[in-house]
Amino acid sequence: MRPLLARLRSAVGDDAVLADEDVTAAYRRDMMPLAPAGKPAAVVLPADAGQVCRVVRTCADAGVPIVVRGAGSGLSGAANAVDGCVVLVTTRMDRIVEIDPDNRLAVVEPGVVNLDLRTAVERHGLFYPPDPSSYDWCTIGGNLATNAGGLCCVKYGVTTDSVLGLDVVLATGELLRTGRRTVKGVAGYDLTRLFVGSEGTLGVITRATLALRPLPQAPMTLVATFTTTRQAGDAVGRVVRAGVVPSLMEIMDRTCVEAVERHLRTDLGGGAALLVCQSDAGGEAALRELAAVAKACEAAGAELVHSTDDPAEGRDLLTARRSVLPALEAYGSWLTDDVCVPRDRIADLIVGCEGIADDTGLRIAVLGHAGDGNMHPTIVYDPATQEAAARLAFDRILDLGLELGGTITGEHGVGKIKQDWLARELGPVGLRVHRDIKHALDPTGLFNPTSMLPA
Amino acid sequence: MRPLLARLRSAVGDDAVLADEDVTAAYRRDMMPLAPAGKPAAVVLPADAGQVCRVVRTCADAGVPIVVRGAGSGLSGAANAVDGCVVLVTTRMDRIVEIDPDNRLAVVEPGVVNLDLRTAVERHGLFYPPDPSSYDWCTIGGNLATNAGGLCCVKYGVTTDSVLGLDVVLATGELLRTGRRTVKGVAGYDLTRLFVGSEGTLGVITRATLALRPLPQAPMTLVATFTTTRQAGDAVGRVVRAGVVPSLMEIMDRTCVEAVERHLRTDLGGGAALLVCQSDAGGEAALRELAAVAKACEAAGAELVHSTDDPAEGRDLLTARRSVLPALEAYGSWLTDDVCVPRDRIADLIVGCEGIADDTGLRIAVLGHAGDGNMHPTIVYDPATQEAAARLAFDRILDLGLELGGTITGEHGVGKIKQDWLARELGPVGLRVHRDIKHALDPTGLFNPTSMLPA
Incomplete structure (x- = not known):
């Protein structure tokens, strides 16, 4: 058998295979600092589904x-390398294949950046809702693999x-088409939603048919501050x-508010918690919605409630929320x-996190x-000195989330950091069903073998 | 081994096992006249998930x-009996276990009638959207198994x-819990949505956690008539x-309009097509929406456009739509x-169906x-005389649907009548993946073996 690199080069072309360790290092890990990351044997950047099929067959053979x-x-x-693996990067597959305003859908390749899709469909008066915080650089393929959420999920879902349908390259190297182009459809199992959120463990998504919505009205914005967490x-x-x-x-929470006040040199009214709320219902409906929110905040004892229908002022108010993570970097x-x-x-949850912060001696800012x-x-x-404490706090937060009747991940996924927590949340029967499905679709463990499911 | 009936009786109690052929005949088939229906060995009516587990283990052993x-x-x-099978009827498991207004969710058993759930949550100002035409007698379990739709899907989905989570009894007799009680969650594969729409081929749903919405405003209604199908x-x-x-x-379409005019002794303005449209956005937003619909209908050449904000008049206008099937019975x-x-x-699609009606000599009324x-x-x-022609028309409609880029089933499912069509829509790779998943969860073909997947 020819060496792996030679076979990958003939699959995708010489310039689409990276093997120099200095270069591949850039593809070893995502943005989760605590997750393990191995050294890949190669990084490949296929240009189309046909090349993906060839890469998958090559890797399966080898x-x-x-x-x-x-x-x-x-x-x-979830995207972190495993020692000796091939990292398959989808960023070259970045075509918006089709935008169909008559059926409110778009067909895209996985490497399309979320913001580029948003901008492209907006020109047709259409809206692609999922808006993870990284929307200006994350790709639709990653959004699909993690079932990404964002700020507008409360109204528009995740x-x-x-998603209406997917093209997926399976472990056999075959191309599977799931779903449809129609709004509704119940022909067979919902394979589309089985692949969405499967974190690259079942196949490689090479194309997606996405449902769009009409572009909503410019939002009205409300901010409320509270002297206690319970009030919020x-x-x-x-x-x-x-x-x-x-x-x-x-x-x-208070820690977020203080950090942002310092970072933006602004006065957010201090307090224990701040709520930002928007309505994009338009006109009288938006006024009605935000009036109801204002009434709810006042009844709960809000210190200050302020609404605006000026989109620019609304953006400014939202800036506080968007500045939390940069603001925390000062600490x-x-x-x-x-x-x-x-x-x-x-x-x-917020009160519990205050306790965890006290116990671990770490600052914990709750936003959400x-x-x-x-x-x-x-x-x-x-x-350099607090990684163990950070990991302890991280785990205690998951424990608290489960204790409160919640889940160990709302939108970031399990990846290579919460596998044991997944086992705890699913229980033995659920875990076995997960393994059975993984085995049915990927019997040799070709795809992302150390992610999601515990060893 | 004790005979099957004795073992079933000890699993669920004597009065919950029916074996008299005159009695079990009532449980042999659903409302699809063309699908085959076998003779069951027994009908069982378990009262809880524990009894379902025992029935499943008994049948698996036997x-x-x-x-x-x-x-x-x-x-x-899909619910039609197979010769010698046990029909497991969920109608005794009809408890609404919980309604939680603070988290807008309900927990129900599968035998709850759709309308009963709607009525119960309405008392809390909440809304369970899926509304199949049979909502006043169909059960939530059947809605889940078929991923049922209805009239309000256009806005609220299917x-x-x-659905947030399910309890499912697997082929092993074990109880699987999927999903969660939270709005969002990405811990593991989306098993919940794999079971929804699986038509009883993967397990027995014994409980569901359902997401509710705020009760919408009373609807405003618009009716428009058109002289040609193309205009509509x-x-x-x-x-x-x-x-x-x-x-x-x-x-x-015209055939529906004529049948209803005759049935209700009313004048719907004749014409080739009639549209009924509602907005539940409330107040000025509903006025704005229906004005836009009216403008669209007029621009398309509507003969008559009439709107009302009177809920009673709106119900009357909708009566025409709801009367189509009873009206057709005259023919x-x-x-x-x-x-x-x-x-x-x-x-x-409507024009194509006119052609199929001409070719087969049958009346075909298109509503949707x-x-x-x-x-x-x-x-x-x-x-008595036209079953073959009806089956031919039925198949030609599916052919036409696929030809137009559609799917062979939008909401009724594959069941025991469209298995070959499912194979055609999925293609060989999709079909194999379906079989692999069925085999992973139900290796011996215990659940509904002749449904959905072709033999």
């Missing part, structure tokens, strides 16, 4: 595992809610019970966790998507 | 297949979009391009097909969910 990655913006290590949690509960579905509802490195709890347990309970407690630490 | 059924309102024969199709396209998402948008028996086509091909392209061409025939 018994070399494949780790698929897009931009590498992931936060679970990535899987916008109570406000969220009142919004839910009032039957309002905002297009965005974010929460920041050290950060590590963001990802749990989702029932919406009526958000305050318990209050509208859906998906919280991102973010641990500030010194990687 | 090598007796299980067909699960709820109310039997299905339209694909059953799978309202053009109107739908203009509504889509105008960025309006109505809460209901139904279409009836003979009916058989309803189910294809979903891209929204810009609806007029092509114009907002999502899910059409139900309904064939009127005499079962």
Whole structure:
């Protein structure tokens, strides 16, 4: 058998195979600092599905595992290399194949950057909702593999809610087509949603048919501050019970507020918690929604409630939320966790994180998507001296999330850092079914073998 | 080994096992007249998940297949008995276990009738969207097994979009818990949505956690009539391009309109097609939406456009749509097909069905969910003399649906009538993956062995 590199070069062309360790090092890991990352034997950048098929067949023949990655913006290590693997990078497959306004859909390759798709469909008056924080550089392929969320999930759902069909290269090197181009369809099992969120463990997504929505109205924005965490949690509960579905509802705890006040040299009114809320319902409907939110915040004891229908002022108000992670960098490195709890347990999660911060001696800033309970407690630490403490805090947050009736990951995924936690959340029967499905689709463990499922 | 009936009786109690052929006959088939139906060895009506586990273990030991059924309102024969099988009826498991307004969710057993759940959550100001036409007698378990749709899918999606988690009894007799109680969650594969729509071929759903929405506003209603089918199709396209998402948008062709005019002794303005459209956005937003729909209909050349904000008048207008099937009974028996086509091909589908009606000499009335392209061409025939012609028309409609870029089933499922069509839609790779997943979860073919997948 010819050496692996020669076979990969004939599969995708000489310039699409990288093997120099100095070069491949850039493709070893995503943005999760705690996850292990091996050294790849090679990095390949195929240009189309045919080349992906050839790479998969080559690796299958050689018994070399494949780790698929897009931009590498992931936060679970799912895209991290395994020693001796081939890293298959999708960034060259970046064509928007089709935008169909009559059926509100787009067909794209996996390497398309989320923002590029958003911009392209906006020209047709259309909207691709999933908006992870990294939307200006993450790729649709990665969004699909992790079932990425974002800020607008509370109203528009997550990535899987916008997918109609996929092309996937299987472990056999065959191309599977799932789903359809129609709005509805129940022909067979929902394979599309089985692949979405499977973190590169079942196949390589080479194309996606995505459902689009009409472009919403410019948002109206509301900000509310609270002197206690319980009040903010109570406000969220009142919004839910009032039957309002905002297009965005974010929460920041005291640590976030203080960091941002320092970073932006601005006054956010201090306080224990800040809520930012938007409605994109337009006109009188948006006024009605934000009035209901304001009433809920006031009834919960908000210190200050401020609304605006000026999009520019709204963007400024949202800047505080978007500045939390850069603001935290003033204190050290950060590590963001990802749990989702029932919406009526958000305050318990924040209070619990204060306890974990006290116990571990680390600063923990809790920000998150209050509208859906998906919280991102973010641990500030010194990687040189506090990695063990950070890992302890990270795990204790997961423990707390499960204790509150939540899940160990709302949108970042399991990857190479939460496999044991997945086993705990699923239980033995659930874990066995996961293994059975993995085995049915990838019997030799070709795809991302150390990710998601525990060894 | 003790005889099957004795073992079943000890599993679920004497009164929950039916074996008299005169009695079990009532459980042999659903509402699809053309699908084959065998004679069951027994019908069992377990009262809880523990009893379901025992029934599954008993049947697995005895090598007796299980067909699960709820109310039997299905339209694909998926719930039809197989010779010698045990029919497992879920109707005794009909408890609404929990309604949680703070997290907008409900936990229910599979035998709960759709309407009973709707009514119960409405008392909390909440809304369970999936509304199949049989909502006043179909069960949630059947809705889950078929991933049922309904009239409001255009805005609120289908059953799978309202499911957070499931309890499922597997072929091993073990209980699997999938999903979660939180809004978001990506811990592991999306097993929940693999079971939804699997038509009883992978396990027995014994409990579901369902996502609820705030109760929408009372709807405003619009009716438009058109002198040609193309005009109606053009109107739908203009509504889509105008960025309006109505809460209901139904279409009836000339055959439907004539049947209903005769049945209700009313004047619907004749014409080639009628659109009924609703907006539940409330107030000015609903006015804005229906004004945009009216403009689209007028631009497409509508003969008459009429809107009302009176809920009672709106219900009357919708009565025409809801009366199509009873109205067709004046002409003979009916058989309803189910294809979903891209929204810009609806007029092509209606025109194509006129051709199929001419060729087969049968009356075919096309009604359907114009907002999502899910059409139900309904064939009127005499079962004594025209069954072969009806089957031919049924198949030619599926052929046409695929030709127009659609799917062979939008919401009724494959069941025991479209297995060969499923093979055609999936292709060999897709079919093999389906078989691999079926084998991974049900290696001996215990659950509904002749449904969905071709022999």
